[in-house]
Amino acid sequence: MNTVRSGARSVLKWxxxxxxVLIIVQIFLAGEGVFxxxxxxxxxxxxxxxxxxxxxxxxxxxxxxxLTGPLAALFLITALLAWHPDTRVRIVSIVVPILTFLQxxxxxxxxxxxxxxxxxxxxxxxxxxxxTYRLRHEQxxxxxxxxxxxxxx
Numbered sequence: 001m002n003t004v005r006s007g008a009r010s011v012l013k014w015x016x017x018x019x020x021v022l023i024i025v026q027i028f029l030a031g032e033g034v035f036x037x038x039x040x041x042x043x044x045x046x047x048x049x050x051x052x053x054x055x056x057x058x059x060x061x062x063x064x065x066x067l068t069g070p071l072a073a074l075f076l077i078t079a080l081l082a083w084h085p086d087t088r089v090r091i092v093s094i095v096v097p098i099l100t101f102l103q104x105x106x107x108x109x110x111x112x113x114x115x116x117x118x119x120x121x122x123x124x125x126x127x128x129x130x131x132t133y134r135l136r137h138e139q140x141x142x143x144x145x146x147x148x149x150x151x152x153x
Contacts, residue, residue, distance in 0.1 A: 004081055005081065005082055005083060008078050008079075008081035008082035008083075009082045009084065009135070011078050011082075012075075012078055012079060012082050012084075012093060012131075012135055013135045013136065015074075015075055015078060016093075016128050016131040016132040016135060017128075017132045017136075019067070019071070019075070019100075019128040020125065020128050020129050020132055022063065022067055022071075023067070023121065023124065023125045023128065024125070025063065026060060026063050026064060026067065026121070027121065027125075029057075029059045029060040029063060030057070030060045032056075032059075033056040033057035033058075033059065033060050034056075034057070036056040037056055037057075064103065064104070064107070065104075067100060067103075068100055068101050068103045068104045069101075069104075071100075072097040072098075072100040072101045073097070073101075075093075075096075075097040075100070076094065076097040076098070079093035079094050079097065080094065086134070086138070088134075089131065089134050089135070089138075092127055092130065092131055093131060095127070096124055096127040096128060096131065099120060099123065099124050099127070100124050102120060103117060103120060103121065103124075106120055
């Protein structure tokens with residue numbers, strides 16, 4: 001099981017910075033999509049009538065589906081397999097994919113709750129960033145090589 005935990009920890013070390021980069025791309029796609037909308041109150045109105053079925057937010061939605069669905073599930077499974085010895089790292093690595101999945105719920109509810117979608121995105125970006133920093137700067141555990149020779153020998 002130690003080999004599995006070690007491998008999962010190595011995967012987390014690369015998975016969390018990938019999330020940081022993809023969330024930054026996601027923020028860019030949201031901004032780019034919103035600023036291409038014209039005379040629209042919300043994207044659903046735009047899709048149905050006002051601007052002829054605009055799809056300006058579709059790249060944001062597409063990447064969001066990947067980040068909040070399959071990748072969040074894989075991250076959670078990897079975090080559970082890694083079961084990091086540092087309690088703080090372990091808790092954050094388990095909570096952050098759950099908050100990532102919550103993005104779909106917040107976006108789906110819309111209205112004023114949609115504002116929480118943006119705040120949650122900032123929170124999870126910070127958590128993935130912190131996790132990246134901690135995993136990249138931790139000292140590797142010493143590998144036991146066998147019994148230590150006694151000083152009298």
